[in-house]
Amino acid sequence: MNAAAPSPALPDDLCARLRDTLLEQGFTTTGVRDLLGAGPHAALTRGEPEAAARATREAGGLGSLVRLFLLGGTEAAPPLPGLDALVAGGLLTRTPDGVRAAMDLRPYGEEDASGEALWYVLSDLDTPAARQDRDHVTGVGGASLTLASSLVRTAVRDTLDLGTGCGVQALHASRFSGRVTATDVAPRALATARATLALSGVRNVDLVEGPWLAPVSDRRFDAIVSNPPFVPGPARVEYVYRDSGQAGDAALAGLLRDLPARLRPGGRAQLLGSWLHVRGEDWPDRVRSWVPEGCDAWIVQREVTDPALHVGTWQRDAGLDLSAPATRAQAAAWLDWLEAERVEAVGFGFLLLRTVPDGRAPEVVVEDLPGELADPLNAEMAGWLDRVDWLRNHARDEALLGARLTLSPSATLERYAVAGDEGWSDAGAAVVLADGPQWRHEVDEPAAALLAGCSGALPLAELFALLSFAHDRPVDALVQAALPAVREFVRHGVLLPAGAAR
Missing domain, CATH: 3.90.930.50 (Outer Surface Protein A; domain 3)
Incomplete structure (x- = not known):
């Protein structure tokens, strides 16, 4: 495992100038898509950069930014303010031929009735070497997008983003919340999220350091969102973003039990999680037992993997060479642990929780939803809550x-x-x-x-x-x-x- 990289140190005023420049150059999700065209943009999404590189040859400043931040290229004179400050702050690194990105910076956004959000997300580079850092800060990956697409957009006074990482969920929550509190146990993640928020022009988010719910133990919120460390395995923390330090799915079970105390009456919590399918136990009953009294809950299993696929998936996610002796030894220990715990499979999905006023019967539903989704789940999540209320009445x-x-x-x-x-x-x-x-x-x-x-x-x-x-x-x-x-x-x-x- 590599030594941790230094935290980014990008002052707010530098982020504001950088944001202005990126917008002026058209370095936005729409601008990049229009520049590349459908085919090269799709190829880049698949991890095939050459077609995108060809599309940037005569694209001026925007082409330079695409090559620098999205294609991993070196640029002699990119159109950026304060190159020395950006190098000192950890965004860029100098080479004999110019500068290249030391961190991943990419445009991001969502569009709703109020218009399009023009955001920028900062994270660690998505390379095998970078992913092996213990404090690696992941960017906008599949899990982040999955959770973001499920968030109920009903307006609330305040939201807690628990384990914010690079700040993706805080960005989304900032659109439907008067105020957002984003926490993380890793100082490097908070520094990265601070830059993400400043680069995105988002000002209604407070960042707080600490583990799990400890930093907000005296507060309640209208909404909680979390993409917590949910990878089941032995009790360990090899990677902060995925390992809880507790064995199996105990951390998820404990978090579910603790969430209602941090919610106001009628408050909702949405998170991703994984749970074990244990031989001789019914997995829905097992997960249902974690739901505290007085809460509606909708738990939706989206995927089920066998133990070997589970271990291999997360070893690949860490950028490990699966054939290396050390990686095989880790896989053997992981599989031995799963076998000793009688684990037959590992489930993954959404968890929606809502506190119910005293005296009203809660609704707890655990079900499978396999296959591709035709639409994001946010409307379905909101509709489920409304329909459960109607059925209760x-x-x-x-x-x-x-x-x-x-x-x-x-x-x-x-x-x-x-x-x-x-x-x-x-x-x-x-x-x-x-x-x-x-x-x-x-x-x-x-x-x-x-x-x-x-x-x-x-x-x-x-x-x-x-x-x-x-x-x-x-x-x-x-x-x-x-x-x-x-x-x-x-x-x-x-x-x-x-x-x-x-």
Whole structure:
């Protein structure tokens, strides 16, 4: 493991001048995409730089910045203010031919109803050597983007970004929060986040050093967001950004139990996490046991990996040579630990938590959501909270039967058949949503008819009466069989309260 690199030291005034220059040169997500064109930009995203380099040849100052910061090139005279100060601050390093990037700096942003955010994210270089630093500060990776795309954007007074790293989640939270407090145990991460925020022109974020929730032990927040060290393994800290120092998934379990004390009533927490699938234990029950009393929780498993793939993935993430003797010894020790703990697989996914006022029954749902997502999950997360509230207000069967529901406009009915000696015969049907998580529910004929009748015109009780007549079945039997499915349809947004938008 390499010695830790020095922390960046970029004063706010230098960051402000640098930001102005980057914007003037068009070094933004849109500017870079337009310069490179679709093909070279896609190639660069895949880690293939040559097409992008060719596109910058006659691109002036913007081309120089792309080569310097995105292609790892050396530039004799890049259009940047205060080169000596940028070298002294750790952003650049001098070579006989000019300067090259000593840290990763790239444009970043998101667009919403209020317009496009023009941000810049500073992090350590994504090279095998750099990734082996114990205090390595990762940039905008897959996990960061995954969490950011799931954040509920409902406006709040304040948000805690727990374990901010380079500051990505703090940037997103700054758009829906009056104030953000971002913490990290690593001083180098906080220095990097400070530069990210200054370069992005974001001023409503306070940075605080300390482990886990200790720096805010006397405070409460409306929202908490966290991409914590969640890689299950032996108790160790080889890399601060991924290792919790606790064995297995104990750190995640402990964090979930501690979060409600840092949330105001009705406050929400969103985080990523990994959990162990232990032989002889039901993984949903295991994770469900971590949810504190008095909290709604939606835990969504997105991926499941076997132990060998889990270890190999994170060794590759650290930039290790998988065939090197030391790497193989580490893998052997890791796999031995997983085997001793009876681990059959490792799950990964989202965790959404919300405190519920006293006296109201919480809703805890643990489920799988494999495959590609058609849309970001932020709208689905917000919708899940709203629909859970609605279901809580309609917990009694009488209240639900009196409600008017509408079928989601993105719902379609798929029928399928199987081939036999006499041709095709019907084998079943499913209602499928075309957007969001694309939930799929198997349905029988009465359920399909019920869904088709949900236009908001009639309460459920009257629809059941019509179904009873059409299918010659007792209405009480239909109600008893179908109401649990109706609640699940509402929870997944297949059915919506009349007047509600998906």
